[in-house]
Amino acid sequence: TQLLEQSPQFLSIQEGENLTVYCNSSSVFSSLQWYRQEPGEGPVLLVTVVTGGEVKKLKRLTFQFGDARKDSSLHITAAQTGDTGLYLCAGTNSGGSNYKLTFGKGTLLTVNP
Amino acid sequence: NAGVMQNPRHLVRRRGQEARLRCSPMKGHSHVYWYRQLPEEGLKFMVYLQKENIIDESGMPKERFSAEFPKEGPSILRIQQVVRGDSAAYFCASSPNTGNTEAFFGQGTRLTVV
Numbered sequence: 001t002q003l004l005e006q007s008p009q010f011l012s013i014q015e016g017e018n019l020t021v022y023c024n025s026s027s028v029f030s031s032l033q034w035y036r037q038e039p040g041e042g043p044v045l046l047v048t049v050v051t052g053g054e055v056k057k058l059k060r061l062t063f064q065f066g067d068a069r070k071d072s073s074l075h076i077t078a079a080q081t082g083d084t085g086l087y088l089c090a091g092t093n094s095g096g097s098n099y100k101l102t103f104g105k106g107t108l109l110t111v112n113p
Numbered sequence: 114n115a116g117v118m119q120n121p122r123h124l125v126r127r128r129g130q131e132a133r134l135r136c137s138p139m140k141g142h143s144h145v146y147w148y149r150q151l152p153e154e155g156l157k158f159m160v161y162l163q164k165e166n167i168i169d170e171s172g173m174p175k176e177r178f179s180a181e182f183p184k185e186g187p188s189i190l191r192i193q194q195v196v197r198g199d200s201a202a203y204f205c206a207s208s209p210n211t212g213n214t215e216a217f218f219g220q221g222t223r224l225t226v227v
Contacts, residue, residue: 042119
């Protein structure tokens with residue numbers, strides 16, 4: 001069974017600070033997706049990375065996929081209160097079950113004003 | 114373009130009753146996935162359906178749970194004789210084809226069994 005470990009589990013910071021959260025596995029994934037989930041809502045897709053070493057930017061968010069496609073990081077610059085939420089990473093395998101997402105448990109980010 | 118629509122948003126059932134959760138995929142999407150999020154757990158894959166076909170139900174409990182995606186109408190996740198342990202958030206996601214692994218999630222149905 002493939003597992004995705006996310007760290008830290010909880011993170012509380014002040015508005016304006018920078019932060020990085022991590023998603024690690026001992027397994028290789030063909031793609032990795034990051035989602036943000038707010039209380040009472042479904043996960044909202046932020047980005048998909050598919051190539052080892054790939055870096056994608058979404059405004060103040062920077063996503064990186066590890067060279068070996070086993071890990072990923074999300075860096076937020078100058079965090080805002082609106083960034084508060086549960087950040088989830090999810091991986092897919094190559095082959096016949098590439099539709100199946102394996103999720104980590106998430107990092108719960110709180111950005112304080 | 115409306116997103117994935119799930120209803121009801123909240124459902125309360127007594128032990129032993131049946132729960133029916135509905136999911137209408139995004140327009141143009143013919144692939145539907147159901148995931149369950151238990152308290153303190155990550156989202157877990159349950160089942161993958163295409164129109165009128167169950168493709169992969171490996172994540173679904175063998176008893177009491179069933180899913181369908183008929184030719185017309187929404188996908189239905191059915192839980193018979195619910196127990197307290199079934200209390201969870203159930204999410205549906207859809208995608209246009211299996212070559213694109215990006216799945217778009219609905220807002221979920223929060224099932225509470227009392």
